Amino acid sequence: MDQPATNPTIDKMNRGLKRRYRAERRFRICGATAVFTALCFLFLLFFSIVSSGYKAFQKTSIQINVFFDPAEFTNENLATANFPGLIKASMSAMFPEVTSRSDKKDLYYLISPGASFQLINLVKDNPALIGQTQQIWVSANDDVDMLLKGNIDRTRPESERRINDKQLAWLDTLAGERKIKKTFNTTFFTRGDSREPELAGIWGATCGSFYTLLITLTLSFPIGIAAAVYLEEFAPKNRWTDIIEVNINNLAAVPSIVYGLLGLAVFINFFGMPRSTPLVGGLILTLMTLPVIIIASRASLKSVPPSIREAALGIGASKMQMVAHHVLPLALPGMLTGTIIGMARALGESAPLLMVGMVAFIVDIPQGFTDPATVLPVQIYLWSDSPERAFMEKTSAAIMVLLVFLLLMNAVAIFLRKRFEIKW
Amino acid sequence: MESLFQTAESGALATAPKEEILSEVTSNTLHKARETVGDPFVENPRMTCREVNVYYGEKKAINNVNIDIARNEVIAMIGPSGCGKSTFLRCLNRMNDTIEGCRVTGDIRLDGMDIHDKNVDVVPLRARVGMVFQKPNPFPKSIFDNVAYGPKIHGLVQNKSELEEIVEASLKKAGLWEEAKDRLNQPGTGLSGGQQQRLCIARAIAVSPEVILMDEPCSALDPIATAKIEELIAELCEHYSIVIVTHSMQQAARVSQRTAYFHLGDLIEVGKTDRIFTNPRHQLTEDYITGRFG
Numbered sequence: 001m002d003q004p005a006t007n008p009t010i011d012k013m014n015r016g017l018k019r020r021y022r023a024e025r026r027f028r029i030c031g032a033t034a035v036f037t038a039l040c041f042l043f044l045l046f047f048s049i050v051s052s053g054y055k056a057f058q059k060t061s062i063q064i065n066v067f068f069d070p071a072e073f074t075n076e077n078l079a080t081a082n083f084p085g086l087i088k089a090s091m092s093a094m095f096p097e098v099t100s101r102s103d104k105k106d107l108y109y110l111i112s113p114g115a116s117f118q119l120i121n122l123v124k125d126n127p128a129l130i131g132q133t134q135q136i137w138v139s140a141n142d143d144v145d146m147l148l149k150g151n152i153d154r155t156r157p158e159s160e161r162r163i164n165d166k167q168l169a170w171l172d173t174l175a176g177e178r179k180i181k182k183t184f185n186t187t188f189f190t191r192g193d194s195r196e197p198e199l200a201g202i203w204g205a206t207c208g209s210f211y212t213l214l215i216t217l218t219l220s221f222p223i224g225i226a227a228a229v230y231l232e233e234f235a236p237k238n239r240w241t242d243i244i245e246v247n248i249n250n251l252a253a254v255p256s257i258v259y260g261l262l263g264l265a266v267f268i269n270f271f272g273m274p275r276s277t278p279l280v281g282g283l284i285l286t287l288m289t290l291p292v293i294i295i296a297s298r299a300s301l302k303s304v305p306p307s308i309r310e311a312a313l314g315i316g317a318s319k320m321q322m323v324a325h326h327v328l329p330l331a332l333p334g335m336l337t338g339t340i341i342g343m344a345r346a347l348g349e350s351a352p353l354l355m356v357g358m359v360a361f362i363v364d365i366p367q368g369f370t371d372p373a374t375v376l377p378v379q380i381y382l383w384s385d386s387p388e389r390a391f392m393e394k395t396s397a398a399i400m401v402l403l404v405f406l407l408l409m410n411a412v413a414i415f416l417r418k419r420f421e422i423k424w
Numbered sequence: 425m426e427s428l429f430q431t432a433e434s435g436a437l438a439t440a441p442k443e444e445i446l447s448e449v450t451s452n453t454l455h456k457a458r459e460t461v462g463d464p465f466v467e468n469p470r471m472t473c474r475e476v477n478v479y480y481g482e483k484k485a486i487n488n489v490n491i492d493i494a495r496n497e498v499i500a501m502i503g504p505s506g507c508g509k510s511t512f513l514r515c516l517n518r519m520n521d522t523i524e525g526c527r528v529t530g531d532i533r534l535d536g537m538d539i540h541d542k543n544v545d546v547v548p549l550r551a552r553v554g555m556v557f558q559k560p561n562p563f564p565k566s567i568f569d570n571v572a573y574g575p576k577i578h579g580l581v582q583n584k585s586e587l588e589e590i591v592e593a594s595l596k597k598a599g600l601w602e603e604a605k606d607r608l609n610q611p612g613t614g615l616s617g618g619q620q621q622r623l624c625i626a627r628a629i630a631v632s633p634e635v636i637l638m639d640e641p642c643s644a645l646d647p648i649a650t651a652k653i654e655e656l657i658a659e660l661c662e663h664y665s666i667v668i669v670t671h672s673m674q675q676a677a678r679v680s681q682r683t684a685y686f687h688l689g690d691l692i693e694v695g696k697t698d699r700i701f702t703n704p705r706h707q708l709t710e711d712y713i714t715g716r717f718g
Contacts, residue, residue, distance in 0.1 A: 237524055305561075307559055307561035308564075309522075310522075310557055311557065311563060311624070311627075312563075314517070314519065314555035314556075314557065315550065315573065315574040315577075315628060315630075316546075316548065316549075316550035316574065318547050325577075326563060330564065
């Protein structure tokens with residue numbers, strides 16, 4: 001077979017070709033490895049959080065027979081009755097052999113101090129209970145909870161356990177009588193913070209986050225969009241607008257704690273707004289979110305093709321009509337995405353809120369913008385700082401709830417983008 | 425800019441000896457000075473432009489242009505790229521106002537009204553002087569809404585049936601009615617390139633303009649779509665004055681009654697189209713139409 005005359009250029013190209021493909025393969029492997037590593041870390045993160053937190057969604061209850069002794073309910077105000085006494089009496093009735101003072105203390109320890117509040121509510125709802133004996137499931141103490149979830153090792157010496165041998169024996173008796181059970185932990189989702197882990201919940205922090213973000217959204221969205229539209233469409237391009245642009249870009253990179261200090265100095269010290277409230281927190285997060293929203297909105301305004309602007313101006317639309325009828329609808333999906341990303345960042349922010357007192361221990365559920373409140377990430381910070389073993393799983397559970405909220409917000413962002421996207 | 429002029433001129437001068445021989449043969453004296461030759465002025469004009477200069481910052485893009493636009497005529501603007509023909513076109517409905525750093529001086533009148541007058545609002549002006557762009561740019565809305573947008577924002581209609589009448593009439597004038605009447609609610613961006621351009625023309629004529637400016641309306645279209653637009657231009661000039669910028673000299677010859685030749689910001693020659701293409705009076709015009717540059 002005749003070989004065709006070789007072309008030196010093609011030969012050179014062919015020699016280089018292999019190297020080019022090798023380079024491409026190398027690059028693809030690097031990329032894939034990077035993505036795989038990132039996924040591994042993400043999985044590790046989720047695994048560690050979920051594995052240590054999933055147990056917090058269950059809680060341990062103990063069944064007791066409470067005799068609502070009419071002798072205790074002599075006062076008009078039912079809440080003043082000696083409810084802890086009722087619980088102690090029923091515990092003693094279950095374990096009549098316990099007589100010594102310190103043993104009794106150990107026995108009563110098994111029941112959560114919050115159980116008496118449960119009884120108060122029962123009696124308030126139904127005063128007819130007075131004089132009756134009722135079987136009631138009450139919360140167990142957090143150490144009992146930990147023991148049943150396997151976080152306290154029975155085999156360790158008694159002195160190193162939070163539950164002593166006698167308490168273990170009583171619990172085993174209760175378990176044998178099927179008077180201990182684990183149920184879904186509604187307390188966690190309906191209560192505010194507490195010093196007792198079994199009574200602590202995230203509803204207070206969730207409400208605080210909600211009010212704070214509501215302020216942030218209602219302020220930062222309109223202000224951010226208006227600023228972006230003005231700067232992009234109406235403002236003259238001169239040195240002043242250049243300075244403004246540079247400053248906005250810099251503000252987006254300012255550490256959030258600085259915004260906290262600013263808020264402390266301006267909103268609380270100067271304007272005298274109440275401390276620890278969603279109002280101040282929301283204002284600070286607004287300042288922090290604004291640059292993000294403005295930058296994202298300007299980018300999405302810039303991406304609207306100039307031909308659409310010319311078309312609108314060409315048939316005599318005013319500048320305002322051009323922006324409102326044609327540019328904004330096209331830029332809206334990008335603006336919404338930017339806003340929601342900014343809001344997600346605000347939802348996860350804790351540092352600036354520490355500076356304005358939203359780190360306070362607050363048991364009550366906030367009812368408005370000026371009630372003292374805390375937010376989810378700060379709640380996580382508070383719990384992670386607590387010594388009780390039970391708060392550790394609460395911390396992880398709260399992180400899971402926060403992550404669910406973040407995922408939901410991102411899902412909404414994607415949905416809105418798809419919904420408002422205009423097909424060309 | 426000055427140096428550009430000089431090089432262009434010296435380039436023209438370099439070929440001069442040969443031209444002189446040629447012109448002796450055709451017994452024509454070709455103008456070489458950079459001033460307008462031909463007949464830029466007409467009786468009873470629709471628009472008049474006097475001493476129009478355009479600056480982009482310090483740079484002068486249009487230099488002392490004087491020209492009239494007659495009623496119901498198609499006037500073509502030709503010239504090499506960057507010669508300022510599009511810039512001049514955009515002066516006529518003040519679209520240059522939207523460009524940062526662009527300054528227009530001189531006197532431009534529409535039916536005797538100075539369009540730069542303080543009392544003249546740019547919004548109705550742009551309704552009277554419509555514009556069709558190089559790239560078809562329908563709004564990402566339905567075909568109906570594209571055409572209805574102008575009448576709506578200018579408050580030309582009282583109710584929906586009037587609006588529908590205007591949309592139908594405009595689409596008919598633009599030759600798009602037969603193709604679009606069954607899909608008025610579909611997006612205008614779903615049409616083919618030529619249909620989109622006719623939609624843009626329909627959108628421009630829906631507000632009953634007096635002048636339509638067309639900035640290379642066919643440069644993004646295939647020959648068949650181009651032929652349709654050219655037919656349309658011939659029909660439209662019964663009702664409107666049309667100023668068309670084009671890179672295709674054939675197109676200028678086919679559609680226009682008068683032609684203006686621009687060269688590096690100067691209006692070089694204006695005249696009847698057939699005269700310009702058969703018997704140019706300026707050296708630069710002849711060089712351009714005979715394909716020596718451009």
